[in-house]
Amino acid sequence: MSAEAIIARERAAYRAAHPASERMRERARRALLDGVPLHWMDLYALPYPFYLDRAEGNRVRDIDGNDYLDFGLCGTAALWGHSGAEILSELADDPGGGVVSGWPGEDSVRVAENLAGRFGLPLWQFTLSATDANRTALRLARLATGRPGVLAFTGCYHGNLDELTTAERVEFNDPPALERALARGDIAAVIAEPVRTTGGGIAAPDDGFHPRLRELTRAAGALLVVDETQTIVAGPAGVTGSGTGLDPDLLVLGKSFAFGLPIGAVGMTQPVADAFHAHTHPSNQGGLGGTLNAGQLPMRMARRCLETAMTEAAYRRMSAHAARLADGLDDAIRRAGLPWTVARLGAMVTCALPHNDPTLRDLLFLYLANRGVLVGCFGGAAVVSPHTTAADVDALLDAARAAITEIASEPPGPQPDRLR
Ligand SMILES: Cc1ncc(COP(=O)(O)O)c(C=O)c1O
Incomplete structure (x- = not known):
């Protein structure tokens, strides 16, 4: 069967299985831009997105009653699972804890102490997202150095930041x-993921790259901002905390460490904190803002997530499942003679395709979704959560093997249009 025929068949199958979502989309289009609450949710490689009924653990169900194993996990934001149960049980313990008050509480101290112990940076501030935390880190770096410039790495994504659309x-x-x-x-700053997870598959640093990055930034008087938002899949202290020689001036976390509640964190050295105080008026003009930042509820959930979920044992289990997934994919790809490359970082597995072929990437996403398996929407990363079982990994491998067999017998090649 030709690639076009596979795509047409899969699109027809999707439409047949999602009539309620199709109706909801028609309705939603009259109230939401592109029929979705956030524009990128319309960019999945599907004829139209499905609308969610429920999500729990590593499973989601759409309003047509289709069930999915979720290996996409909202780009690691849901790394610790779809966590309604955790959040509700925390609230059941003390529903009077409040949501946001503008006052500091012990949870924020515990969270900062925990992060300092993991990453080695002594002082922390909290934001609403990783994007927000990266923006804060870059602002601190500019204050500390008095310089305007930001340097980033090709293909690396650090959030929807104006500062980075113009960065070199x-x-x-x-x-x-x-x-x-x-x-x-x-x-002022070089911003880097310690292992590149965005921009077409996991790219590990060459031997000696991290120490050289640190040496060069120091010699040039530039600060090093390490963005561990996604590389926290590597282990309890991300990549930085596992002895890389990175020793950053600023470190950013986000997405997952409050069970998916909106949160970001910026860790900094004492000299960065001193520069902040030297340049910020006590009235906070030019300082750090946000009335919603560091509310009690996200701080409670961050504490609970760090203390109960983000443990060595959990990472060992997740990494073992991910390793089996990576080996199984690699084996299927080699048997089929396809020039694809599988890579793994802790709980995350990616598959690099030649020229990052968007048609093939989209075909795989659609094919897997039709078989009840979701992977990452941009780049196709598969992420293992603590809820993922060996049988879930087998289900992903079975669906991927079926796709690989069909694709290998009829390589898609360049298509005139994307799938939609
Ligand atoms: C490495 C990295 N940093 C920061 C962000 C921004 O995260 P958010 O969109 O949750 O603010 C992302 C998002 O994908 C990311 O991959």
Whole structure:
């Protein structure tokens, strides 16, 4: 069967299985931009998105009653599972704890102490998202250095930030290019994922890249911002805390560490904190803001998530499932003779396709969704949560093997249009 025929068949199957979502979409289009509450939810490689009925653990159900194993986990935001139960049981313990008050509580101290112990940075502030935390980190770096410039790595995503749409980019793993860009002397910060998880599959740093990155930024008087938002899949202290020689000036976390409640965190060294105080008026003009930031509810859930979910034992189990998934995919790909490359970072598995082929990526997403398996919508990462079982991994492998067999017998090649 040709690739076009596979795509047409899969799209027809999707439509047949999602009549209620199709009706909801028609209705939603009259009230929501593109029929969705956030524009990118309309960009899944499906004829139209399904609308959610419920989500629990690593499972979601749509309003047509279709069940899915969720390996997409909202781009790691739901890494610890769809956590209604955790949140409700925390609230049941003390529903009077409040949501947001503008006052500090012990939970925030416990969370900061926990993060300091994991990552080695002594002082912390909290935001509403990783995007927000990266923006804060870049602002602190500009205050501390008095410089305007920001340098990022090609293909790396750090959030929907104006600061980064204009930032200069250099290739990951290219110290000479980094050295040349830093030589101009106007760079306040280099922002980096310690292992690249965005931009077409996991890319590990070359041997010696991390120490060189640190050496070059120090020599140039630029600060190093490490974004562990997604690399926290690697282990309880992300990549930084596992002995990389990175020693960042600022570290950012987000997405998952309050069981998916909106939160971000910025860790900083004492010199960065001193620079903040030196440049910020006591009235907080030019300082850090946000009345919703560090509310009691997200702080409680961050404490609970860090203390009960983000444990060595949980990471060991998740990584073992992810390793079996990566091995199974690699085996199926090699048997089919396809030039795809599987990579893993802790609980995350990615599959790099030649030229990051968007048609093939979209085909795989649709094919798996039709068989009750969701992977990441941009880039196709599969992420294992503590709720994921060996049988769930087998279900993903079975669906992926079926796709690989069909694709290998009829490679899609370039298509005139994307799937939709
Ligand atoms: C590495 C990294 N940093 C930051 C962000 C921004 O996260 P959010 O959209 O939750 O603010 C993302 C989002 O995908 C990310 O992958």
